[in-house]
Amino acid sequence: MRLLSSLAAAVLPVLVASANPSADVYLFPKPSTEIASDVPSIPKEVARHVFLQRTSRQRYGSDLRDLPSSIDSETAITHIARFGKSPAPLFASQQQQDASQLVVILEGATLEQSRRLQRDIGNNAAFAISDPPSATANNNLLSLFRSMGIASPRQCDLASAINPLNSDCWTGSSSVVKYDLQKTPETLDALLSNLDRLNNLVSEGLLEVLLLVLPESSRNSKTNHWSATAAAELRCRRDTEAVLSDAGIFKTDIPKVAAGKPASTAPKQRIPKCFPSLNSCRNQTNSCSGHGECVDKYAVGGGSGNNSVSAADSDSPARCFVCQCRASEVERPADARTKGRRTVHWGGAMCQKEDVSVQFWLLAGFTIVMIGVVSGAISLLYSVGEEKLPGVIGAGVSRSKEKRVIIGGA
Numbered sequence: 427m428r429l430l431s432s433l434a435a436a437v438l439p440v441l442v443a444s445a446n447p448s449a450d451v452y453l454f455p456k457p458s459t460e461i462a463s464d465v466p467s468i469p470k471e472v473a474r475h476v477f478l479q480r481t482s483r484q485r486y487g488s489d490l491r492d493l494p495s496s497i498d499s500e501t502a503i504t505h506i507a508r509f510g511k512s513p514a515p516l517f518a519s520q521q522q523q524d525a526s527q528l529v530v531i532l533e534g535a536t537l538e539q540s541r542r543l544q545r546d547i548g549n550n551a552a553f554a555i556s557d558p559p560s561a562t563a564n565n566n567l568l569s570l571f572r573s574m575g576i577a578s579p580r581q582c583d584l585a586s587a588i589n590p591l592n593s594d595c596w597t598g599s600s601s602v603v604k605y606d607l608q609k610t611p612e613t614l615d616a617l618l619s620n621l622d623r624l625n626n627l628v629s630e631g632l633l634e635v636l637l638l639v640l641p642e643s644s645r646n647s648k649t650n651h652w653s654a655t656a657a658a659e660l661r662c663r664r665d666t667e668a669v670l671s672d673a674g675i676f677k678t679d680i681p682k683v684a685a686g687k688p689a690s691t692a693p694k695q696r697i698p699k700c701f702p703s704l705n706s707c708r709n710q711t712n713s714c715s716g717h718g719e720c721v722d723k724y725a726v727g728g729g730s731g732n733n734s735v736s737a738a739d740s741d742s743p744a745r746c747f748v749c750q751c752r753a754s755e756v757e758r759p760a761d762a763r764t765k766g767r768r769t770v771h772w773g774g775a776m777c778q779k780e781d782v783s784v785q786f787w788l789l790a791g792f793t794i795v796m797i798g799v800v801s802g803a804i805s806l807l808y809s810v811g812e813e814k815l816p817g818v819i820g821a822g823v824s825r826s827k828e829k830r831v832i833i834g835g836a
Contacts, residue, residue, distance in 0.1 A: 447643035449558040450551035526590035534608035714749040717777035
């Protein structure tokens with residue numbers, strides 16, 4: 427019996443780790459605002475935006491169009507703002523430089539190595555990646571950083587990589603390095619032996635580090651990209667220097683800028699009510715903001731057969747294509763009262779607005795009914811109070827007096 431118990435205790439952690447191969451992410455320094463005591467779990471697409479936001483040479487901005495519809499944009503923004511690069515002080519001088527950003531990727535970590543790392547670091551992971559992709563995806567991510575001029579073209583040892591003054595491993599204010607713990611297990615020893623030096627650089631404000639620990643079980647994952655599609659990584663290579671702004675960070679109806687004209691003076695284009703072709707509808711609405719599809723407005727059956735439209739018919743000028751919005755299920759925010767998923771309905775010419783008409787009419791109808799009930803109750807009470815007393819009471823009193831008079835006369 428004891429033998430079976432010991433075997434179960436030894437095998438159970440391995441089975442749990444293989445069933446839930448999440449990747450741990452450590453931050454130096456840790457985020458100052460802690461929302462919950464447990465480690466939050468975020469999708470790989472959102473984690474990829476965190477990596478890009480921390481290592482971008484300028485203020486990184488993205489419209490998050492590469493996120494699947496199952497991920498709530500507000501929740502993604504919250505994660506990026508919490509785990510991304512620390513904002514610069516409001517009254518900082520122009521000569522004051524931001525801390526250098528370092529991303530260390532350790533893939534092929536065993537359960538024992540992960541436990542040892544967590545024990546020696548002394549802090550829990552900042553967040554976990556629920557669906558880490560394969561080793562091929564990690565190589566593609568490193569190639570993306572190389573194309574952005576961030577990742578070092580040569581392999582540096584970890585002791586040199588954590589030194590931002592080392593010109594062999596650093597080409598600017600940010601760097602990305604990747605190590606395979608199965609091929610070079612001594613990398614973990616080098617990291618743990620240089621923790622004091624790393625913490626000193628972090629405490630002095632010279633360095634900020636993101637440590638990604640990928641489990642060995644994720645090496646053979648079927649997912650070969652950190653983004654939803656491979657095209658998103660190619661688009662990110664073209665838009666790596668996008669400026670983040672409150673006005674246009676996640677808007678999908680941004681007008682196209684004419685050649686040779688600055689974006690600030692470009693006139694805003696109105697969304698047409700009807701697109702002449704299927705391709706123009708998809709291109710100008712970004713496939714209905716990812717919340718619907720372009721259909722023929724006057725097709726038989728309300729456009730239900732638009733998927734069978736040929737390329738020649740789709741560009742026919744006699745057609746009228748519009749966006750047909752569809753509902754999508756998104757995850758609720760981590761700090762929401764109710765957990766799980768919620769259904770979001772979309773509206774607008776490009777399906778870019780959340781449709782809250784049902785909630786509005788429920789609230790408006792309930793308010794109107796309650797006002798009617800209260801007004802009717804007050805009116806009923808007022809009408810009852812204004813009625814005169816019946817004459818039966820007075821008639822009974824007068825009859826008794828008349829009867830006593832007659833008896834006395836007799």
